[in-house]
Amino acid sequence: MTRSVYVTGIGRSDGRQVVELGVMELLTRQVDRVGVFRPLVHDEPDELYDLLRSRYRLTQPASSVFGMGYEEAAALQAEQGTDELISRLVDRYHQVSDAYEAVLVLGTDFADTGLPAELALNARLANEFGAAVLPVVAARDQAPEAVVAEVRNAHDAYASLGADLIAMVANRVADPEAAAAVRGLAERLPEPVFVLPEEPALAAPTVAQVKEATAAKILLGDHAGLSRDVRNLVFGGAHLPVFLPALTEGCLVVTPGDRSDLLIGALAAHSAGSPAIAGVLLTLDERPDDQTLALAARLAPGTPVLVVPEGSMPTADALLSLEGKLTAATPRKAEIALGLFETHVDAAQLSAQLSVERSERVTPMMFEHELVERSRAARRHIVLPEGTEERVLRAAEVLLRRNICDLTLLGDPAVIRKRAAELSIGLDLPAGDETPADPLSGPGGATARIVDPQTSPLRERFAEVYAALRAHKGVTYELAHDVVSDVSYFGTLMVNEGLADGMVSGAVHSTAATVRPAFEIIRTRPDASIVSSVFFMCLADRVLVYGDCAVVPDPGAEQLADIAIQSATTAARFGVEPRVAMLSYSTGTSGSGADVDKVRRATELVRERRPDLLTEGPIQYDAAVEPSVAATKLPGSAVAGQATVLVFPDLNTGNNTYKAVQRSAGAIAVGPVLQGLRKPVNDLSRGALVQDIVNTVAITAVQAQDAFPHGSGG
Known part of the structure; x- marks a missing residue:
């Protein structure tokens, strides 16, 4: 049965996108196929869904994600009643739930929806979907007693409407006393209560979001500069000696475009590192001359300089109400949000409440x-x-x-x-x-x-x-x-x-x-004859282990057997059940020659040293991973068609294969992960992305746990 989680609220500005992202993270840890459903949507692009689709590589058709627009829903409710609206949304929900093991439902946003009794509508939809409910309460700038009252009222409101509550979340809690009061409330409610603090890095808009909100044009700056957070606003009008001390780290300088002295002064301070500003926004559509802009570009390469047609006051009005957003264009904020969620929400407790059965396959x-x-x-x-x-x-x-x-x-x-x-x-x-x-x-x-x-x-x-x-x-x-x-x-x-x-x-x-x-x-461990490596190849539907693709150029049979055993051990250590395929250009007894004989001898050595390992070789790649080919070439094999550890006969074959699969199949290649050293050291590709580095460091940390099981060497 599909398990669904309905994340909802009681009003606007509750920042529940952090919770929705966190719940999606929990669901994708447990099951392979997670769907998303937003019953009601505004006409503009759904930025959170775009983020979920990008981050979690969702393949769900966009047409099935959204129930209907708010205007259509309000008209339908007015003309044919709430029951008809609910009926249609339930039908569309089931198109998703029938296709996925779990569904994250994104409740209404309480923002200009035109719908009466919106809380009751969310509760009823959740009941009709058979979804567990996770309400989020906004607690920003509220006194402790007010926050406690809001959480209790939200709990009682949803509970009285028959909702299957699994937890309550108080979000954006800045006051430590309020946080303590809400945690005290948890002892008096049957469900867990989690408290997420206010996180300035999430509330801060990026320079790119400032550009969008003010319709600014870019005079200088690069992509990295536009992704900077705007932590503060400094409005420049004073002379330079008075202006410079007002600068703070991450501030956006807003000044009339004819004040070239303030522009150059702010960028010079940034260049000196005291402090590093987010950028400069020039008003009144006044642009510095080419000589000034050239100097500005040399002083602080990449730092954004924008210009807007409005004056300082209208610009200030637009900026003061601007907050950061979680979007596909701000992956750093998504990581901040997940860090916040994981730090302050008991993942094990909430996962138990979700009651999602873990998939057997490792995605x-x-x-x-x-x-x-x-x-x-x-x-x-x-x-x-x-x-x-x-x-x-x-x-x-x-x-x-x-x-x-x-x-x-x-x-x-x-x-x-x-x-x-x-x-x-x-x-x-x-x-x-x-x-x-x-x-x-x-x-x-x-x-x-x-x-x-x-x-x-x-x-x-x-x-x-x-x-x-x-x-x-x-x-x-x-x-x-x-x-x-x-x-x-x-x-x-x-x-x-x-x-x-x-x-x-x-x-x-x-x-x-x-x-x-x-x-x-x-140097190498006493039980290892060589140092070798593996790549974890994250394909669309499974994880394979490739070895050796980076270290040993032309291993002999003894070394190849060592590589296979090391690779199987590494695979098992990281949750991939090892089924070892010793690759060659022929399968079984169909071929002969020195290269095939080397692989055949290495296979025998692996079976002698580790009879517990499922090992097959020599075997061709297609017979190792494709069941239909395996049924023809090696029927009855426990490895053929379902191999998870693929051992290449030499570095030339392994390195080219991993790169071909990475590029042509869109696989994520994590590695090379070195094996056989006494302590873990791992290499990165010079083209490594941020997530590749994170994954490799996490692998290294897990290897270190095995090397130092009773405590850190640091």
Whole structure:
């Protein structure tokens, strides 16, 4: 039976999109196919649905997502009554519920709907859908007693209408006393009550949203600049000495377009890092001359400079009421929202209330969720050598906000802080030099810190360690002192010395630059003859493990067997049931030759060493993954047609295959994940996206849990 969750409210501005996003996250952790249904919709684009479709890779036809428009619904209700309206919406809902294992229902928004008794309408729809109800109450700027009264009244209203309540949410609670009062109310209600605090980063609009709201035109700036958060407004009219002290980090400067002195002054302050502003908005349709704009572009490349036709007062009216939105164009805000939800909502308790049966098959979305959950279970400390790289900084914010791991960023602290401020990244990095003994508070409980290898007191210690490890290669202390200032070597030594649990690098460094220090310093485990790698290939409907596609060029039969066993162990560790296919250009006994014989011998070795593993080989790729081909080529095989771990005969085949599948099938390739090292170090593709970095760090954190089962080395 389809399980549906109806997220609703009692009024406007409750910020329930955070809860809707969080519930969608919970549902996609449990089941493969999740549908979305919004009974009533405004004519404009549905920004939340666009976000859900983008983030969760929904393939549901848009025509089935929406019941009908508010105007049509109001007219139908007026002409034919509420029962007819409900009947039609129920019919459209069942088109979705019949096709999906779970459905997220997005209740009405109480904004210019033209519908009477809107709360009662939501309750009745939920009852007719057979959906559990999760009401969200707006608590912004309310006294504790008012918040408690609102939550209780909402609970009683929905309960009296027969709604199947699973929890209550008080959202945007800024007052600590109000939060405590609502938590006290939970003891007197039969359902859980969750409290989400006000999050300034969600309320802050981006520069792009300011542009849209004011119909501004772009004079200067790039995409990254337009994605900056506007945390404050500074209206410039005073002389420069009075104006500059008023600037705050993340502020948008609003000034008449003929004040070139304020434009240049604000951008010069930004360039100096005191402070990093969001941008400049020029009013009255006044544009600086070309010489001034050229100077502005050189002072602060990428920083937005916009112009609007209106004066300062009408512009201020438009800006003061503007709030941030969760949209497909603001993926960073979605991560912030999920971090907020996951920090303040007991996921296990709410999941139990949802009563959704978990799918047996591991989908890519479930795989990613499982990574995050497992990494949170025993938080580890990961070092990121490329601390000044934009993608790494954006990934670091996600990792901290979602409480995935503690971090050390390597690099010049001033450069890292300035870059983070320019990107509106909320790492909360204070001024001053940081060392591993000085953690920085991060959102959600996880912490981050900055270490500069050039100036860190650890440099001398690491030089001594590296010189001792490489003395047989003639490495002196003086040479080691230079080598360990390299971020890859410094990060690897942090892991080796127990100052971090794992390392992830490669966004701007080559694989060799990342892996060579690990080979020299960390070395292989006693039970591993080689270091190899796997990619987790997240296809549309399953997760496969490919090995080795990055490290061992031409393994012999013994090495190939080791790669297969390592890959199967890694697969099982991350929730993929290992069924191992030893790939070749022939299947079974149909071919011969040195290459096929190598794979055949490797298969025999795997079966000898790990008789518990389901292993098949030699086998061709199509026979390994396609049941219809397997039925012809290897009927009765326990692996053919359903292999999950695919072991390639050499690096040339593996590397080309993973890239071909990644590009042609739109697969997400997570890796390479190194296996066989004593402590976890993992490489990134230089084209890695932010989510790729997050996934790889989460994998590294889980590997570190296995390496240090009783506590973190950090």
